[in-house]
Amino acid sequence: MKKKEEHRINDSLLIKFLTKEADENEIIGVNNWLIEDEANKRYLEQVKKIWRHSEALNNFDSIDIDSDFNAVLRTIEKNKKVIKLNNQKLFLRIAASIVILLSVGVLIKNVLFQDNLVSVITQNNEQKEILLSDGSVIQLNSNSKLEYPEKFRRKSREIKFEGEAFLEIQKNPDKPFIISINNSIVEVIGTSFNLNSRSNQVTVDMVTGKTSFYSEENRKEKITLLKGERGVYKENKLSKSTNENANFLAWKTGKLEFRNTKLKEVIPELEKYYGIRFIINDTSINDLVITTTIDNQTFKEVMDEFEIIFDIIYEVSNESVIIKK
Amino acid sequence: MKEKQFITDNHLFNSFREGNENSFALIFEKYYPILVVFAKKYLTDLDLSKGIVQDFFVKFYEKKNEIEINTSLKSYLYLSVKNTCLNYIERKKTQNKHQIIIEHNSTDISDEVSNKIEETELEYEIFKYIEKLPEQCKRIFKMSRVEYKKNQEIADELQISKRTVETQISKALRILRESLSHHLKWLIFITLHFF
Missing domain, CATH: 2.60.120.1440 (Jelly Rolls)
Incomplete structure (x- = not known):
């Protein structure tokens, strides 16, 4: 109870002091009260602290928790979409890069490696x-x-x-x-x-x-x-x-040369060159020997020549040529 | 809100990290006003402080899985907001200069920070207790402290005597002081205890 007594001060005076509405005499009164007891000083300090900090009430009063919380939630939602969008963009970018790389790869392959x-x-x-x-x-x-x-x-x-x-x-x-x-x-x-x-x-x-x-x-x-x-x-x-065959390029040069060549060896060359098949009825014909040069001559020219040289007869039937004696 | 206070911060934070949206709402509800008032001590502008703290909560939500709290949720929030404010100020200062920005990422509490936290806590307590005052007492006290009206102006406006105004303000202060006596006395201890 004693403690409370110590703190007693005229309410009006204290408020006037705090609101700085106190006059000179009133301030002296407060000072005298302060000197009376250390506890009075602590009391005033605490009241002043409350007084000073009660100004912040205004701040708390002007905070709308619900509306600000909604603002936070909206931002979070928006960011989620942005992140999604960014991920999509990233995906698209990666996809595009792959497509481009592939295209370039194919191009390089075409140009450098794959033959047209x-x-x-x-x-x-x-x-x-x-x-x-x-x-x-x-x-x-x-x-x-x-x-x-x-x-x-x-x-x-x-x-x-x-x-x-x-x-x-x-x-x-x-x-x-x-x-x-x-x-x-x-x-x-x-x-x-x-x-x-x-x-x-x-x-x-x-x-x-x-x-x-x-x-x-x-x-x-x-x-x-x-x-x-x-x-x-x-x-x-x-x-x-x-290579014993001198006429392997005949198809290209149009020249066939035979020197002391047996007819059996001449025949395949002629077959090849003229694309004709020979049928020889008399095997003795095979061993006939010839020295001649055929230079861009027709098959008929060649065979007419052979008829005279070898005394043979040739007949063309279908795609075959029959040689007889 | 009152019943919800029985849920510990630790529990609240863990449940928030597990994805409980309601826990996020509860954390916001509990700490947003305090953090705004705290931020204002650095930024001086209330609306700016709101924005900064809201941005912080967005980050807090998005990075919930990366957050590591070694002390308490409350101290984490205070220090994070402090760093956010200092970073904002730093950025503002160097806005048009190509300077390296030193990121404030301190987990230390300087006396200055400690004082600001202490003040914020006290202010919040005052706010809470003012709400419990009888209607007329509350109204007169706010007219004086928030609207900065002189006692005579309040008396005139409410058509009461100046003496009644003084008595009501004085009554409010007495109730506040008694309610907060423990808080005022142990303020420093409590603050340190939190961290």
């Missing part, structure tokens, strides 16, 4: 000369097929071939020229040769330069062919011999 292949086919009695991008020339015989890129790859020159052709390959040690022909491969650097894949075998007849010849299955086992040599790939076997 050209196919050339020759019909019966048709020959074609093809100039490749590296300057090599391929002369296609009839009934042949060639597949080659418009532009060669960086590291090698590759073509596919069936039939017969004479190839003159430009020399380029950095870019070997590789020919795929009936499961065999002819690899050259610079050379010219005749290539034939007819009658179930591949024949390479060298004219100049050097080539490697191997099968697709066994790339390690190679044969090297030089000028005048013949390589044959037949029934999965590679063989090499000297």
Whole structure:
């Protein structure tokens, strides 16, 4: 109870003091009261503190928790959408990047790696000369097929071939020229040769330069062919011999030369050159020997000549020629 | 709100982190006003303070899984808002200059911060107790302290004597002082206890 007494001060005076409405005498009165007791000082300090801080009431009063909470929730919702949108954008960006990368990849592949292949086919009695991008020339015989890129790859020159052709390959040690022909491969650097894949075998007849010849299955086992040599790939076997046939380019040159050649050896050349089948009734005809040069002559011209030389008779029936004595 | 106070902050925060939206609302309800008043001690403008604290709560919600509280939710909130305010001031200062902004990310409580927290706590207590005062007592006290009206003006407006005004204000102060005596006395201790 004593404590309360100590703090007693005229309400009116205290308020006037706090609101700074007190006059000089009243202030002296308050000071005197303060001196009376330390507790009075503490009391005034506490009241002043409350007085001072009660100003902040205004702040609390002007805070609308509900409306501000809704504002916070709205922002959170908005941010969620933005994040979603950003994720979508990110996804789209990634997707677009992938598409672009793929496109560029395909483009690069097309330009650098994937060959824009050209196919050339020759019909019966048709020959074609093809100039490749590296300057090599391929002369296609009839009934042949060639597949080659418009532009060669960086590291090698590759073509596919069936039939017969004479190839003159430009020399380029950095870019070997590789020919795929009936499961065999002819690899050259610079050379010219005749290539034939007819009658179930591949024949390479060298004219100049050097080539490697191997099968697709066994790339390690190679044969090297030089000028005048013949390589044959037949029934999965590679063989090499000297080319005894001087007329292997007849289809190209139109020239057939025979020197002391037996008719049985002449006949296949003629068959090949003119695309005709001979039927010989008398086997003695086979051993007749001839020395002659056929230069861009028609079949009739040639056969008329043979009739006189060998004293034989020939008859054309369908696609065959029958030779009789 | 009163019943809800029985839920501890720890429990509230954990449930908020587990995705309980209601817990977020409760935390906001409980701390938003205090934090705004606290922020105003740094920013001086009330509306700005509201905005800053609202932004803080948005972040608080969005980063709830990254938040680590080592002390108490209350101290975490106070310090986060303090750092947010200081960062805002820093940014404002360097707005048109290409300067490196030092991010305020302190978990230390300086005396200055401690005082501001203490004041905020007291102000909130005053606010709460004022609400409990008898209607006329409350009204007169607010007219004096919030509207800064002189005793005579209040008396004239309410058509009561000046003496009654003085008595009512004095009564309000006495009730507040008695209610807050423990708080006033132990204020520093309580504040330190929280952190």
